[in-house]
Amino acid sequence: MPVSKPDCALLILGHGSTENPDSSQPSWDHAQTIEETGQFGSVHCAFWKEEPSFRQIWPMIEEREIYIVPNFISEGYFTRQVLPRELEIEGHTTVREGRTIHYCDPVGIHSAMTGLLIKRAKEIIDDSVKLEDTTLIIVGHGTNLNKKSTEAITDQVEAIRASGEPFARVLDAYMEEPPFIADWQTLTDSPNVVVVPFFIADALHSYQDIPVLLGIETEPTAAASQREVFRQNPYRFGDRTLYYSSAIGTDPSLADVIVDQVSYFDEHYRS
Amino acid sequence: MTLAGELESHLPAGTSLVFGQLYLTRHDDGTYEACHLDDMGDKSMLESVDSVTDLRELAKFDAAGEYRPLKTAPTLKGGWVTRCGEASEFLKRLDAIYPAVFATWIAYAREEHHPTSLRRTLDRQTGMYRFAGTISDQMANRMMRELCHPGCIRKIAWPINDGHPVSRLKAQPRSIPVICTEACTFAINAARALAKEAFDKANASSDGPTG
Numbered sequence: 132m133p134v135s136k137p138d139c140a141l142l143i144l145g146h147g148s149t150e151n152p153d154s155s156q157p158s159w160d161h162a163q164t165i166e167e168t169g170q171f172g173s174v175h176c177a178f179w180k181e182e183p184s185f186r187q188i189w190p191m192i193e194e195r196e197i198y199i200v201p202n203f204i205s206e207g208y209f210t211r212q213v214l215p216r217e218l219e220i221e222g223h224t225t226v227r228e229g230r231t232i233h234y235c236d237p238v239g240i241h242s243a244m245t246g247l248l249i250k251r252a253k254e255i256i257d258d259s260v261k262l263e264d265t266t267l268i269i270v271g272h273g274t275n276l277n278k279k280s281t282e283a284i285t286d287q288v289e290a291i292r293a294s295g296e297p298f299a300r301v302l303d304a305y306m307e308e309p310p311f312i313a314d315w316q317t318l319t320d321s322p323n324v325v326v327v328p329f330f331i332a333d334a335l336h337s338y339q340d341i342p343v344l345l346g347i348e349t350e351p352t353a354a355a356s357q358r359e360v361f362r363q364n365p366y367r368f369g370d371r372t373l374y375y376s377s378a379i380g381t382d383p384s385l386a387d388v389i390v391d392q393v394s395y396f397d398e399h400y401r402s
Numbered sequence: 403m404t405l406a407g408e409l410e411s412h413l414p415a416g417t418s419l420v421f422g423q424l425y426l427t428r429h430d431d432g433t434y435e436a437c438h439l440d441d442m443g444d445k446s447m448l449e450s451v452d453s454v455t456d457l458r459e460l461a462k463f464d465a466a467g468e469y470r471p472l473k474t475a476p477t478l479k480g481g482w483v484t485r486c487g488e489a490s491e492f493l494k495r496l497d498a499i500y501p502a503v504f505a506t507w508i509a510y511a512r513e514e515h516h517p518t519s520l521r522r523t524l525d526r527q528t529g530m531y532r533f534a535g536t537i538s539d540q541m542a543n544r545m546m547r548e549l550c551h552p553g554c555i556r557k558i559a560w561p562i563n564d565g566h567p568v569s570r571l572k573a574q575p576r577s578i579p580v581i582c583t584e585a586c587t588f589a590i591n592a593a594r595a596l597a598k599e600a601f602d603k604a605n606a607s608s609d610g611p612t613g
Contacts, residue, residue, distance in 0.1 A: 159458065188502060
């Protein structure tokens with residue numbers, strides 16, 4: 132739902148990368164989309180591993196009221212520790228040096244993500260493919276260091292199962308903890324498998340690492356933006372057919388989700 | 403004054419400024435123009451790049467096509483020029499090339515934005531970077547000498563330790579300073595590597611053969 136906040140700034144936070152040029156692109160794309168709607172006085176991005184950094188951003192923002200939306204998949208180490216620490220904010224609203232700063236929930240936990248994952252899965256499979264013959268795998272990073280990291284994925288898997296969409300099965304899988312995405316052929320038994328990465332960007336993990344784990348590349352390829360030909364679905368593995376989608380965070384609808392997190396903040400956290 | 407207003411007053415019509423590797427010009431008709439310093443002579447052959455998005459993409463890679471995660475690395479490529487009529491739009495274009503750099507200078511010059519010592523930056527780190535704070539002052543100096551000075555055009559405004567502030571930086575005539583008010587992710591990463599190197603060296607000598 133659009134908002135009208137011409138006196139407020141919107142600050143989108145991303146991870147960024149010192150190695151992959153595509154990591155920050157979705158945040159910039161969504162920022163531009165939102166800026167063109169004129170819903171905010173200004174729209175900015177800041178990153179953990181790129182510029183402007185979380186520490187550099189404040190002098191750029193001239194509005195006195197600022198909404199911050201983390202363009203992150205899960206609530207966890209980054210959204211609860213790193214971002215508040217680097218931005219010197221605490222709790223939902225921080226009043227500091229004449230500024231009122233609202234810290235919204237990350238995009239990945241928004242309820243709209245479930246519908247976007249389903250839409251993305253349906254988009255990339257062939258029209259002739261029945262959902263009843265297709266397993267949907269939502270793949271995430273996973274880490275034994277933080278349980279919250281997988282919660283965002285398992286929550287989505289449960290929501291998709293509850294949605295009534297007739298997929299044969301809906302599973303979660305991870306790069307670095309079981310169930311491993313590398314085992315997709317044994318984890319599934321349907322003729323078709325569609326894998327949607329629950330990541331923000333087509334960067335290091337979703338574009339370079341996971342394709343190797345799936346067996347559709349033999350070694351990490353160049354960054355998505357530096358390849359002349361995008362991958363072509365589907366991939367055949369004997370009598371199995373695999374479809375691999377780009378990261379969910381690249382969906383243009385994420386711009387609406389970012390704005391929705393601002394509305395959600397006003398409805399639920401604003402005192 | 404707004405940041406766009408500051409830019410307008412820094413660059414009156416008929417003047418030019420050096421801003422990092424950029425050469426900024428305000429023509430007599432008020433039009434703003436930026437190009438690489440190496441291209442400040444004949445601009446007739448330069449490619450016109452007139453959107454924030456395209457400038458951000460241009461600044462993302464060096465002349466050899468290598469990714470430039472650090473926008474103030476001394477590797478900005480030339481061969482282009484950007485022109486526009488409004489200070490606010492010109493500022494957005496400069497921010498696409500040097501994010502937040504103009505705003506940082508203005509805030510520093512107004513004494514609204516204060517440098518953060520290296521110790522405070524490193525001591526704040528958690529996770530894999532938490533050991534970065536164990537580096538000695540000597541190692542911090544080595545980091546600045548080997549990483550910051552050759553790899554970045556920013557002038558360092560932060561001290562290693564609180565209580566030992568560095569001299570305040572001043573603008574040279576006809577220039578906008580490109581300053582660093584806090585160690586960046588590359589410096590933190592380098593500090594971590596130096597800390598690890600010292601740790602490994604100390605452990606190797608204590609675990610080594612004794613006779």
